[in-house]
Amino acid sequence: MKIIDKYILKRYLVTFSVMLLMFIPIGITIDVSEKVNKMIEKKIPLKDILVYYGDFTVYFANLLFPIFLFLSIIWFTSKLANNTEIIAILSSGISFGRFLRPFMYGAVIVSIFALIMGFFLVPKASKGFNDFRYQNLKGNSQTRETSDIFRQIKKEGKLEENIYVSNYNYISRTGFNFTFERFNDNILVEKINANRIKYEPKTKKYTLYNYSKRTVGSVDDSITTLDKIELTFDFEPDDLTPVIYVAETMTIGELNKFINKERARGNGNINTYLVVFYKKFSLPISAFILTIIAVAVSSMKRRGGMGINLAIGIxxxxxxxxxxxVFGTLAEKSSIPPFLAVWFPNLVFGILAVYLLRNAKR
Incomplete structure (x- = not known):
């Protein structure tokens, strides 16, 4: 690696790191100012708060990773252009493609870092961030998933089993207005209702309150009612957890297994899981695309100086x-294939990167 490569690569990584170190404390400060009253009111231990902001840092950095990367490259490349360093480099006989090489080295390093974070660190941080926020910082009405939750938990030949809860609190593992239905050849054969269902981690059983079971017979139906009963069901508490929350808190291996299990069950929310899965791969690739666009936009010395380049970059x-x-939401709510929806922004901006790069070379 030549001196010019080391020089540009160092500026690339240092500027990106400084950008993160500048904006993350700002994000933490804003978050503290919004939540400090509730933290004091609920007397949350300092240790828990520090752990929360550790998770917040990882979650926040991953969420705004493209903006941080793009603006940092715009910033230091514009400085190179304003100091006529780029003109000097290209005048020495180095092609624009050769000038771009150390930027690509930096993109490789950053994308590997983003890949590892997305696979292993971000899921853990996301779980800690969401658990703390819902358990300590939101009212009781917001700690539960407000929309109806319906899951198909089994489909084997003519046998089909479905569950439903109107609300679910994933902190206390408690669901409300629970219904379990078993069908055989599209005919209802068994139905269980309960006002409340709670999962017991120690026994791995579910406690049902105000339990009612109806077994459909050929002539008469059998109905059983109890105030409380413990039962074992063929589904996990995660099946009642809000869809996005589940997907964001799993490592890549766990998410892949979970998707395969839900696909086998015929889960209608499978697209939501697939969007999260594909984004773990598309985000690191965007580092290369954004790097090329940023260099192409900011390598020219403009009359308005760095301000114009930063405005274009933003x-x-x-x-x-x-x-x-937008396309992530469309994939979750419509028939657009998740793979296409997740990779479409990279495809569009990849074409833009090629166009801008060809103009920058001229």
């Missing part, structure tokens, strides 16, 4: 985030 970064969020 617009492009937020358009990228907009595309990413």
């Amino acid at each position: 617009v492009i970064a937020f358009v990228f985030i907009f595309f990413d969020k």
